[in-house]
Structures are given as structure tokens and as C-alpha cells.
Amino acid sequence: MELVDLTTTPAEALPLTAFKAHLRLGSGFADDSLQDDLLAGYLRATLAAIEARTGKVLFERVLQWRLSRWAEAGHQPLPVAPVTAITSVALRNAEGGVSEVAVALYGLERDTHRPRLFAKGATLPAITHDGEAVVSMTAGFGPSWDDIPADLQQAVLLLAAHYYEHRSETNGAVRAMPFGVVSLLESYRNIRVLGARS
Structure with missing residues (x-):
């Protein structure tokens, strides 16, 4: 990560x-x-x-988090707080190919200490073997x-x-x-x- x-x-x-x-x-x-x-x-x-x-x-900043697997199939705690927006989620395969995950498939659960990315369906999109998810987010109390x-x-x-x-x-x-x-x-x-x- x-x-x-x-x-x-x-x-x-x-x-x-x-x-x-x-x-x-x-x-x-x-x-x-x-x-x-x-x-x-x-x-x-x-x-x-x-x-x-x-x-x-x-101070509010844009961060990018890369991880090789989800903590749970339906949600993923984020590493920092407060997170005000998930700006994108992408999946990168072992060959370097990148596919954007549709915004309709995930959401942000705000929390003072442990905000989460969650699936709007049953599960978050699968991360392939030797691949990774790239989550871009806006975090911070403000500018x-x-x-x-x-x-x-x-x-x-x-x-x-x-x-x-x-x-x-x-x-x-x-x-x-x-x-x-x-x-x-x-x-x-x-x-x-x-x-x-x-």
C-alpha cells in the first residue's frame, strides 16, 4: 500500500x-x-x-492511495480522515492496463476517524492477481x-x-x-x- x-x-x-x-x-x-x-x-x-x-x-489536499487487495469484499477503510470526496477509483492489472471504475459502483462513508469506500452493489470490483486499485481522494479539514x-x-x-x-x-x-x-x-x-x- x-x-x-x-x-x-x-x-x-x-x-x-x-x-x-x-x-x-x-x-x-x-x-x-x-x-x-x-x-x-x-x-x-x-x-x-x-x-x-x-x-x-x-489542510485539504488531493491524495492517491494504491493497494493490492480490499480489506473486505464490500468495503475498504481509508487510511486517513477526514475524507470529503472520492474523486476516482481505477484498477490496474499486472500488465499496466488501467480501467476506471464507474462512480455508480462505489460511495464514500464519512466518519471522523475511519471513513470507508463502500460498494453500492454486493462487492467492490475485483483486483486482479499482481494488480492494484488506485483510489484518488480529497482529504483534510479545509483549505x-x-x-x-x-x-x-x-x-x-x-x-x-x-x-x-x-x-x-x-x-x-x-x-x-x-x-x-x-x-x-x-x-x-x-x-x-x-x-x-x-
């Missing part, structure tokens, strides 16, 4: 102003934007770390910073500040997420319990 970003978060969507305010950086000076690239780098690293820990896509829930915004700012403030350390302390960040992320983690659906 492979999940690939087909789009990236544009630089103008990153909360640079909010991050500078959080860091209490001075403003009104000629060199206000001197650290913008550095700060943007910490924000992008933070977004990636939080998305990896929670399985939640923060702007204001679309992201407030507690996740706070986690982003806290973790990015942690990276920024420990940027010169070489002892590995920066790798651990601060307790406050972990607490904010806890409710967004996808916890699997015995008997929960796939």
Missing part, C-alpha cells in the same frame, strides 16, 4: 502570522520576513508529524487555517515552537512531543478496540 500527495499545502495557507505571534517575535521591522522560510519549514515539519501521529489530514479545529491549531503552534526553540540541540530532545501537544492530539488518534469494525 502506498499513499501519495498529489497536491501540497500552498505557502500562503501556512499560519506564519499566528506562529510569529505565538513565538512573540518582534514586528514592524524592515527584516520582519527574514525568517519566513525557516518558520515555514518548521510548520511543514509539524504538520507532517501531527498527521502521522493522528491519521488526520489538516485554510481557520478550517482546522482550534485544538489542532494549538497543537501545531506548540509543536512548531518546540522545534524552533530546540533547533540547535543535538541530543535528541527535540524528537519527543511535549506532553501538552500529546494531550491535544489524544482525542484525534484512531483507537482500535476489540470488536470495532475494520
Whole structure:
């Protein structure tokens, strides 16, 4: 299985102003934007770390997921949330031939933690031996910073500040997420319990 970003978060969507305010950086000076690239780098690293820990896509992006078999004949849990649209499903055979699956044959079941692709008939289209399914989807809370829930915004700012403030350390302390960040992320983690659906 492979999940690939087909789009990236544009630089103008990153909360640079909010991050500078959080860091209490001075403003009104000629060199206000001197650290913008550095700060943007910490924000992008933070977004990636939080998305990896929670399985939640923060800024809206288009993703492509490739898999060699369905989890169940009639449905397939998706690897991230929230998913707002399935833009296409295609089947690729071992020889590289690709066939699009008709939109009428599948749908999206939205869920905060575990959205699913489901068959509108009895089963999802069969994936051939040594073939794969390619699912393209739009995922994320929205295209702007204001679309992201407030507690996740706070986690982003806290973790990015942690990276920024420990940027010169070489002892590995920066790798651990601060307790406050972990607490904010806890409710967004996808916890699997015995008997929960796939």
C-alpha cells in the first residue's frame, strides 16, 4: 500500500502570522520576513508529524492511495480522515492496463476517524492477481487555517515552537512531543478496540 500527495499545502495557507505571534517575535521591522522560510519549514515539519501521529489530514489536499487487495469484499477503510470526496477509483492489472471504475459502483462513508469506500452493489470490483486499485481522494479539514479545529491549531503552534526553540540541540530532545501537544492530539488518534469494525 502506498499513499501519495498529489497536491501540497500552498505557502500562503501556512499560519506564519499566528506562529510569529505565538513565538512573540518582534514586528514592524524592515527584516520582519527574514525568517519566513525557516518558520515555514518548521510548520511543514509539524504538520507532517501531527498527521502521522493522528491519521488526520489538516489542510485539504488531493491524495492517491494504491493497494493490492480490499480489506473486505464490500468495503475498504481509508487510511486517513477526514475524507470529503472520492474523486476516482481505477484498477490496474499486472500488465499496466488501467480501467476506471464507474462512480455508480462505489460511495464514500464519512466518519471522523475511519471513513470507508463502500460498494453500492454486493462487492467492490475485483483486483486482479499482481494488480492494484488506485483510489484518488480529497482529504483534510479545509483549505485554510481557520478550517482546522482550534485544538489542532494549538497543537501545531506548540509543536512548531518546540522545534524552533530546540533547533540547535543535538541530543535528541527535540524528537519527543511535549506532553501538552500529546494531550491535544489524544482525542484525534484512531483507537482500535476489540470488536470495532475494520
